[in-house]
Amino acid sequence: MIQVADALKIIAENSCKMPISKIKVSKSLGFVLAEAVYSPINMPPFRQSAMDGYAFTHSGLNQFEVVKTAQAGDFLDEKIEENQAVRIFTGAFVPDDVDTVVMQEYTRITDNLLQIDKMPVAYANVRAKGEQIKKGELVLDANIVITAAAIGYLSSLGITKIKVYEKPKVAILVTGNELVSAGKKLPKGKIYESNSVMLEAALKTIGIKKTAVFKVKDSLKKTKIVIESCLENYDVLLVSGGISVGDYDYVREALLKNSVTELFYKINQKPGKPLFFGRKENKIVFALPGNPASSLTCFYVYALPALKKMMGFEAIHLQEIKRKINTDFSNTSGKTLFLKALYDEEKVTVLESQSSAMLNTFSIANGLIVIPHDIAHVKANEKVVVLPFN
Amino acid sequence: MIQVADALKIIAENSCKMPISKIKVSKSLGFVLAEAVYSPINMPPFRQSAMDGYAFTHSGLNQFEVVKTAQAGDFLDEKIEENQAVRIFTGAFVPDDVDTVVMQEYTRITDNLLQIDKMPVAYANVRAKGEQIKKGELVLDANIVITAAAIGYLSSLGITKIKVYEKPKVAILVTGNELVSAGKKLPKGKIYESNSVMLEAALKTIGIKKTAVFKVKDSLKKTKIVIESCLENYDVLLVSGGISVGDYDYVREALLKNSVTELFYKINQKPGKPLFFGRKENKIVFALPGNPASSLTCFYVYALPALKKMMGFEAIHLQEIKRKINTDFSNTSGKTLFLKALYDEEKVTVLESQSSAMLNTFSIANGLIVIPHDIAHVKANEKVVVLPFN
Structure with a gap:
């Protein structure tokens, strides 16, 4: 029997980061970035108007002929003379010949004649090319968790794919002759099985959706076979039940026969004392207590940090x-x-x-x-x- | 232009709860329960052993013949005499004839003869039928948010379906001639469109996955048609862009022509001043600023509470x-x-x-x-x- 802190340490040491995959940015919410991302473009990609107003060359003049209109998305490459101005809107490309934008509130317009009443300083209201980020600059550091904002940020730079740590596939193995699926009639002596849906839901809260539930009766042979298949096809195995004093040897035997190394069994805690943690190569196994509340406590305190470590999170434990x-x-x-x-x-x-x-x-x-x-x-x-x- | 607090009040008043649906408990994570749930069974459904040990009738005797074994899931209905005991495990059905369970640690066993060294009090280690919850008692109150624990709790009582508030279907309409999808080549004067994926990701964080993105060029006619279709097929419309001074009238006109009532336009805030909120029957519309960070701020501060109100949440605003x-x-x-x-x-x-x-x-x-x-x-x-x- 070990203390809580020791158990957490052993788990952190024995949970290995998952392989890295390139995935679509649009599907990356909640994943952890596996490598730093650098900008493929300047942002803005061109000199951009920060205001609705008029673009002109700052030269001392305060009257201009308005010769063109530039909406966001337009690209004007015609010559603009020093006495000419362009009607311009926020976000629009500022033609190469002009350098300053005056807010429309500070102007009067008569026919095509623009009168600037309050002259801005030169270069005012023009966002320089690459002002926000330059091509080749760091966008996001490795190991950040992808949020909605990060997805927007990456997309705004034209980035469609990123490298992230894969999420582990989790098998949930439910043991216990006494268990009946909800929705069925409850024979005498039986109770409803609830840990599998509960654990699947708990996994969903950290974005793990690749889960499968297996149920076995209390048979060593069958349990051994199912565990073997789970260890082959999944990254993490959560066994529910079969781990308390009366029946421990039974699930343990099936795990050991599958070459799972026991890293600890039993923690000096309540609830959840009979928690088993083991490892086989990069696969890990938690055998959780069958009691629902103990099971969920152990999931949050122990399994969640392991899963987050595998997913590449830096802060893996529940916040204190x-x-x-x-x-x-x-x-x-x-x-x-x-x-x-x-x-x-x-x-x-x-x-x-x-x-x-x-x-x-x-x-x-x-x-x-x-x-x-x-x-x-x-x-x-x-x-x-x-x-x-x- | 109104103040932040007034805007939040108007939004709360004009966002209506969604219809109620019966859904599978296993799919209910993050939904809000629309009606109280009462237990269809007693839990435990029978007198249940709380320990691994021996079940017997508390009568003064301390030696017994062990005649049967009751594992979890077994149902023993044979006669057990006063001088007989049953080997029993945690969670097992306690036969009707016996009333007490002694922990195995307090016993010795020789062949089939049980000697109790430390006699427990009568009824010890037996969970009464319905001890945790009785048939007909309240399981969960209406309006709670379904967590993994709640899913486990409901399932443990054999409940497979519950009534919840539906989640709104959300249309995202992106406007702007300057926008190009990430992954494409960026022509001069254009920028990458990022608000649609960002908003879809933000919606996913509160479990809203039924979203669709529509993109229109700056054309009143086309915008009007797309808005009409969005208002028909979706519960919420988020318009991105086309709402700042220069182009406001344009999206506004398309909304008004679709009989959307303007409830406010412009909030005395930064960022996100040009936020529009409107309603048509039970459908609501936010026209969010096109600038990504303004858009996301407005989403979190204003759209999220509206969506949570619709989903049945009681606490709808961001926590302070x-x-x-x-x-x-x-x-x-x-x-x-x-x-x-x-x-x-x-x-x-x-x-x-x-x-x-x-x-x-x-x-x-x-x-x-x-x-x-x-x-x-x-x-x-x-x-x-x-x-x-x-």
Whole structure:
């Protein structure tokens, strides 16, 4: 049995970054950039008007003949004389012969004759070519997480494909003779299986959609075969159940027979003590407790960081924030406790019903309070560590 | 021109909840529950062992003959005598004749003879039928947002379908003669169009995937036709560009000719001043500024709350938190400013380059600082309002 911090360290050390793929920028939300991106163009690609107004050459004159109109998207390459001006709109190409744009608010126009009432300085309201970014300059550093803004930014520079870390494919293996799929009749002694849909949903929250669910009855032979196939075809295996005292040897045997190296089994924590973590080459295996709330706690605290490490994230663990706890709390267990909680900007409230079997509390929690194994008492209003779910 | 707070109020008042649909629980992540859900079963559905150990009748005896084994999933309905016990595992059905489970750690077993060394109290380690939730009791209240935990919880009670508010279908209409799709050659005077992929990605972050992008050249006739079709087939229309001073009348005319009621145009803010919001029956229209960073700011601050209202969310606006700003800041514009920023638990840093055209800063920001229109100076270390993304 190991402590929480040691388990997290072992997981981080044994989760390997996924291979790199080139994917479409439009499909890259939530992926992590695997290499720095440099701009293929100047932005703006030409001298661009920053205003609706008139473009002219700054020479001392304040009256001009308006000879052309340049809307955004137009390209005017005709000669513009010193006494001539161009009606121009925001974003439009500024013809090569002129250097300044005056806002329309500072002008009067009579027929084609422009009178500038308030003369701007030379070069005013003209964005220089490459003012925002120059061809060859850094657009985005490697290892950033692609957001909607990043997708817009890359696209605005004409970039359509980027290199990212692939997302792991995850197999979920559900064990337990007692389990029946929701929607079916519930025979005596059976309960509904819920961890597979729960884990698939939890995986979706970090953008992992390539998942498959396998279910086996409590048979060593069948379990061994399914695990073998999962390890061949998926990057991560989450086993649900079959890992508590009574039945541990059974799933463990199937894993060991498949050459999975056990990196730890059992963490000094509540809930989720019987967590197994193993590795076979670059594939990793978590055997999660069967109790739904324990399972989800272990998923967020341990499996999520492993998956994020594989996806190329630099910050892999749940964020730690500190909040004032609403109540005195005793921890006589000597274990690290993870308590379902509701936090706001000031405080955090321990929710009722911390049972490891039920998800009622988890459904309304927005984070977990961490009470370390070596802290026996926490007083109301003391600051405790909270792990927000987001 | 109206103030930010008034604009937010008008949007909240004019965004209507979407119709209700029954969908699969397994597909319900991020949807909002439209009606309370009550449990169709008792949970556990039977008296259940909470431990691996032995089940027996608490009568004063401490020696028993072990006659059966009950694994999770088994249903034993044979007679168990007072001097008999059942080997039992966590989660298993506790036979009707017995009432107590002793942990295996407190027993010795010789052949089939069980000796209990530490007698538990009567009824120990047996979860009562319906202990966690009883048939007919409330499972989840209406209006909660479905999380992975909620999906697990509902599934564990055998619930496969729930009523949720539908997600709006969103049309994105991009206008502008200057725009060329990324991946194509960039002719002189043109720039790459990026708002459509950016907005599609931003919509995905709140789970809206039913989107379609339409592009029109600057033609009133064509724009009017496309808007008509968007208003027929989609719930929300986001127009990108064509709404600044120079060209406003043009998109506006096309909207008005389609009987869209203008609810406001122009907000006293920077960036994003020329924001248009309108409504036609239950359909809403935002005409967002064409500048990418302005467009995304307006999306997060205004369109997102409207979409969340439609999806049934109760908390629709970006959360407001307070952080110490890293620098003195002057706001002589008389406008509300939204500044791209990086915040942590203590402070918030105003990022360089607040240009409305570029997304470089937005790509690394994790929130927006709000400087109200009537605040002219903020001192370093003063607390300011931050709107976190997420």
